[in-house]
Amino acid sequence: MVDHREIRVPFIPGDGIGPELMAVARRVVDAALDRSTKGAVTIKWEELLAGETAFKATGEYLPAGTLEAIKLRGVALKGPLTTPIGGGIRSLNVAIRQALDLYSSVRPVRYFEGVPSPVKEPGKLNVVIFRENTEDVYKGIEWRRGSKEAKDVIDFLRSSMGVELPEDSGIGLKPMSEYASKRLVRAAIKHAIKKGLKTVTMVHKGNIMKFTEGAFRDWGYELAEREFPDAVARETDLNGQGPGARIVINDRIADNMFQQILTRPDEYSVLATPNLNGDYLADACAAQVGGLGLAPGANIGDSIATFEAVHGTAPKYAGKDLANPCSLILSGSMMLEHLGFDSANRLIIKGIERTLGEGLLTYDLARLVGSRSIGTTEFGREVIARLG
Numbered sequence: 001m002v003d004h005r006e007i008r009v010p011f012i013p014g015d016g017i018g019p020e021l022m023a024v025a026r027r028v029v030d031a032a033l034d035r036s037t038k039g040a041v042t043i044k045w046e047e048l049l050a051g052e053t054a055f056k057a058t059g060e061y062l063p064a065g066t067l068e069a070i071k072l073r074g075v076a077l078k079g080p081l082t083t084p085i086g087g088g089i090r091s092l093n094v095a096i097r098q099a100l101d102l103y104s105s106v107r108p109v110r111y112f113e114g115v116p117s118p119v120k121e122p123g124k125l126n127v128v129i130f131r132e133n134t135e136d137v138y139k140g141i142e143w144r145r146g147s148k149e150a151k152d153v154i155d156f157l158r159s160s161m162g163v164e165l166p167e168d169s170g171i172g173l174k175p176m177s178e179y180a181s182k183r184l185v186r187a188a189i190k191h192a193i194k195k196g197l198k199t200v201t202m203v204h205k206g207n208i209m210k211f212t213e214g215a216f217r218d219w220g221y222e223l224a225e226r227e228f229p230d231a232v233a234r235e236t237d238l239n240g241q242g243p244g245a246r247i248v249i250n251d252r253i254a255d256n257m258f259q260q261i262l263t264r265p266d267e268y269s270v271l272a273t274p275n276l277n278g279d280y281l282a283d284a285c286a287a288q289v290g291g292l293g294l295a296p297g298a299n300i301g302d303s304i305a306t307f308e309a310v311h312g313t314a315p316k317y318a319g320k321d322l323a324n325p326c327s328l329i330l331s332g333s334m335m336l337e338h339l340g341f342d343s344a345n346r347l348i349i350k351g352i353e354r355t356l357g358e359g360l361l362t363y364d365l366a367r368l369v370g371s372r373s374i375g376t377t378e379f380g381r382e383v384i385a386r387l388g
Contacts, residue, residue, distance in 0.1 A: 005041045007339065010069050014079020015051045016313025017323040017376075022079045024380035025328040028348060029077075029336060031384045036344040046073070051081035051092060062092055067099055071304060075339065077332055078308040082315075093308070094140070097133045102299035102306060103180060104187045105131035107282040108334070114356040115290040116368040122289050125265040128197075129285065130188035131278025132216075133299055135180050138275045142172035176212040176274060178219050185220040187300070188272040189228055192247050197269035200224075200232070202251040203277050216274050217251045224249045254281075261285060282310070293324030293364050296331040298338070305338055307331040321375040324362040326352060329383065347388040354386035355379065 011026065013019040026045060033041055048066045055061050061083075070076045081092045096102070107129040111122040119125075143149035150171045157163040165171075185202065192200050202221075206214025224232045233243045235250035252260060254277045261268065261284065273281060286295035292311035299306045309327040317323050333348035359371065360382050366373035374382070 003040065006044050007041065008044045008046055008073055009335075010046045010048045010066075010073050010076040012048050012050045012066070012076065012078040012081070013053070014309070014313065015053065015082040016080060016315040016318045018051075018079030018081070018309075018313060020319070020321065020376055021309060021323055021325045021328045022077070024325040024376055025077070025332045028325075028329050028351070028380055028383050028387075029332040029344075032333070032344040032347040032351070032387055033336065033341060035387055036341060036347055041341070048076070050078075050096075062095055062099075067096070070096075070100060070306065074304050075335060076306045077328075077335055078306050079328060080309050080311060080313045082313050091138075094138050096306065097299050100299075100301060100304050100306070101134065102301045102304060103133050104184055104298075104300045105129075105133045105278060105282075106191075106298040106300055106334075107131065107278075107285075107295065107310065109282070109285040109289060109295060111289040112294065112353055112356045114359055114361070115294065115365055117288060117290055119262065119288050125261070125285060125288050127261075127265070127268050127271055127285060128191060128195075129271045129273065129278055129282045130184060130191065131273050131282065132176075132180055132184040132275050134275075135176050136212075136275030137172060137174050139173070139175055141175070142170065145170040174209070174212055176216055178215070181216045181219045181274075182223040185223050185272050186227065188270050189224060189232060189247065189249070192270045193228075193231055197247065199248045199250065199267070199269045201257070201268055201271050202249075203254050203257045203271050203273040203281060204251060205254045205277065206251075207253055213254075213274055213277075220251070220272060221249070257281065258284060262288070286310075290365060292327060293362070294326045294330070296327055296334050298331065298334050300338075305335075307335040307338070321377055322363045322373075323376050324364045325376050325380055326356075326362075329380070348383070351383040351385075351387040355382045 013022045048069055049057060050062050050066050054063055083091045110126045145168050153171045154165050188200050202217050204213040204217045206217045231247060232249045233246040235248050286292050295310050297308050297310040308331055311327055314323060333345045337345040360374055362379050363373040
């Protein structure tokens with residue numbers, strides 16, 4: 001007789017299309033785990049509040065109890081959340097990452113056969129983006145034009161630093177630390193070693209921002225040479241020789257990287273980036289393989305990880321059974337791998353491959369090729385039917 005084990009996993013349904021995507025994703029995750037463990041392991045899902053649903057129920061967008069529950073369990077699956085634009089609270093996604101110190105945003109981007117793409121050879125792109133998650137402009141240090149704080153900063157820069165700025169400037173700061181930069185690059189290199197990947201590329205704008213993004217690059221090289229001397233080799237040190245079994249570590253200026261990821265995508269495996277660069281780059285890569293509806297994401301710290309759909313709430317499609325659940329399903333698949341259930345993760349990947357490969361597409365993809373679409377719920381059933 002096989003002992004049964006129950007894992008408690010918090011989930012945040014999200015806003016807009018979130019609840020219907022979450023319902024499908026949970027069913028797929030449950031089915032894959034059941035099949036891979038022959039029923040020996042199940043998940044007990046614990047619903048948490050965040051976003052508009054939380055605000056209506058509690059008057060808070062991010063209740064303290066939600067964060068405490070994620071800390072307790074060490075993991076969570078999260079749907080998309082609404083954040084007011086232009087005023088009010090800052091991004092809920094950013095708030096959760098910073099409150100839990102989830103310093104690595106991990107975004108794998110790959111192509112699935114059968115998905116319409118705007119590029120000729122989308123299958124050449126297969127990268128994992130490690131984006132620093134706690135610093136840069138997302139730290140939220142800024143002051144409104146005309147405010148006392150903005151005026152004080154402008155006066156200080158003029159009187160103490162000799163920097164002249166227009167009086168009607170809004171002011172923002174971009175902090176980037178050695179500690180945060182190195183731990184992000186460390187996580188990227190460890191992932192490349194674990195997965196047997198060929199390159200780790202630091203993406204930065206250090207030619208212009210020398211003491212923030214340029215420092216990110218320098219700190220990354222320092223970290224690689226000190227902690228992984230036998231596992232990595234600098235591209236500039238190879239002198240035309242192959243790296244052997246070592247991982248090549250290199251760097252690219254951000255604007256050049258956007259070109260390279262279009263023209264030579266198969267030369268890159270892992271991209272390590274500061275916060276803002278990674279935000280842009282992850283979405284641009286996802287566009288090449290079919291869009292954000294196919295892009296999973298994780299936010300990982302030392303002891304806590306959340307897994308989330310990376311697209312928005314799409315309120316105009318809410319309740320219509322039209323939205324693509326792949327992003328959240330694949331995020332749930334990443335969560336299973338993180339929890340040690342890689343066989344369940346592989347079943348889900350295979351199920352998605354087979355479903356999309358047979359031309360079973362949700363509305364967002366089907367409309368690009370003029371084919372018949374299937375609904376959110378039906379797509380989930382088709383994936384479950386094709387699990388390994």
